[in-house]
Amino acid sequence: MIDYNVALAKVNEHLGKSEMALQVTSCDEFPVGWLFYYQTKEYLETGDPSSLLAGNGPMLIDRETGDLLILVTYRPVEVQIEExxxxRGHAIGG
Incomplete structure (x- = not known):
């Protein structure tokens, strides 16, 4: 079992591997874990639409295993989390 700080560190480590500077913008908590949304640091600092990421799915960190799963943007997040x-045999809800 991991806590939020470990989950956030895992996401930041993953984002740090990108060629562009990325930053977590928000997080939602579900029984299965945490869902992190992110965007380019440049867009967050300047608001310049040309710096905006498109099609970047949020990342789910499993609270039991610490596994990182990148969700797709073309299906509802809640459906993907339930699936x-x-x-994984987790309780369903959110």
């Missing part, structure tokens, strides 16, 4: 929870 993941069922596959």
């Amino acid at each position: 993941y929870a069922r596959r």
Whole structure:
């Protein structure tokens, strides 16, 4: 079992591997774990739409295993989390 700070560190480590500076913008908590949204640091600092990421799916960190899963943007987040929870045997809800 991991806590929020470990989950955030895992996300930041993953984002740090990108060629562009990325930053967490928000986080939602679900029974299965935490869902982190992110954007380019340049867009967050300047608001310049040309710096905006498009199609970047949020990252789910499993609270039991610490596994990182990148969700897709073309399906509802809640559906993907429920499917993941069922596959992993987690309680479903959110």
